[in-house]
Amino acid sequence: MVAPAILYVLLLVGLPFLLAVYYSVSAYTIYDPSWHFVGLSNFRQIVSNPVFQDTLANTFLFTFGSQFLGLVLGKFGALLLMRPFPGRTIVRALIILPWAVPIALATVAWEWMFDSLYSVINWTLISLGIITRSEAPNWLGNPHLAMLCVIVVNAWRFFPFAIVIFLAGMTSIPQDVIDAATVDGAGFWRRNYQIVLPMIMPIVAVGLIFGIVFTFTDLSVVFLLTNGGPVGATSVLGFEGFQVGIVSGDVSHGAAISLFMLPVLFFVVVGMLRFIRRREI
Template structure:
């Protein structure tokens, strides 16, 4: 009579048992993201705080504690106050324009028309094109001699050749140019946000409002916009953070000119800390972004929480 041997169960390793626990597995999976943030965000922030309270320069790399003297000197500089104001104008002006363009673009793409799928695919190009190439193209469009905008205005007899605007030579027009370019880069992102929010609204709500006699504007501003406001606010946070710390458009288009009219905090910190070699003052300028962005994020998140309640 044959005897059937019972299968021998292998002992479960301690590591396998730990990975079966949800809290352990969650910590392991999120650890790379935490390490990434600490190395690429936390460490530079600590270095900036370290240099901002010192007299460190590339010409005199010895560390000497000076306290808040760098911040006091920066605040007393009228050029810094102009740069701070330019940063607010550049950030909120471009975000407002980008949101307006994104909203109307989203409503346009929701309507059926020939080639809508192609337009939806092409609308993302401003967000995908490298900023250097896009800014150089815009620079030719705003050129004082070869501007296609000026040539169009002259051909339409709106302005004369003598009165054609010098887009990058006038302080107000130069700021308008950098705002337009940044809004052009941001509005595809805004379109995606609005499309996601509008399509998530149940169609029954829109149909009920239409039956009750609500027209396009009432449906838009009393029903749709309040319902998608938390989603728009989250996108606005990302837009403000990226724009407030951005220096690429100003660096490539105007170099902060004319006469500092388009200089922003990111560009000023780069020019002071990297180009001029005054690392301590450059770090102090860059740290001015932190409290401003922190206040904006806190206010926006509290607004979203209230809307959800």
């Protein structure tokens, strides 16, 4: 019964991983397909490259910035959806749309929202008198604003998943615990951040592991929204590996850049799992 799943993982995950290792220790390019063993020289070269160092910093900022924002939105969204109101069932069903909508379609919509001429965000701010037309920001043309844009779009993708995680954890807490805390004088904030949040932290940590792994290895938002620009300000490891290995044809260095994510993710996941184990004990 498990054999099809194992075969699927081996063919679509294990084989590409072994090929990446094979190419990363060689001088293989599409212009010179002969295989020559070069050891770890590809990794030393990419680590010493200032472009790669900036890309690595962008990846951490993009990953943890979007995860933090997504968790904050997910927490408050779950608190709102826990309260009874007319149409709550419909809202709970619709809230999953950012997670279900194809990323290409969603990113194109966000690209129009951030457009330098037709941005609905800028026109709204101008209509409200907050800024003038000459002060309207060029969202995707400014390096700092462009990074903020890709973080916001990825957080928008992630926060429905965060809402589901928080709802699952909060609904599993016995009502007696909440009632006892209320009787003891705990207010709304104290109940949520000293009682509810510590109790659901293992569930949230599992969801955060998935979010970090998927975001750290993702290139779709950056590729579709900014294409790594302006001037590499939003380039992340997945996008850089694609550009170097596929677009430029330097397969060996592209594979080395992609594999660089593996030890980072390994330590992050191990640290999160150890945290979960301590919380459960």
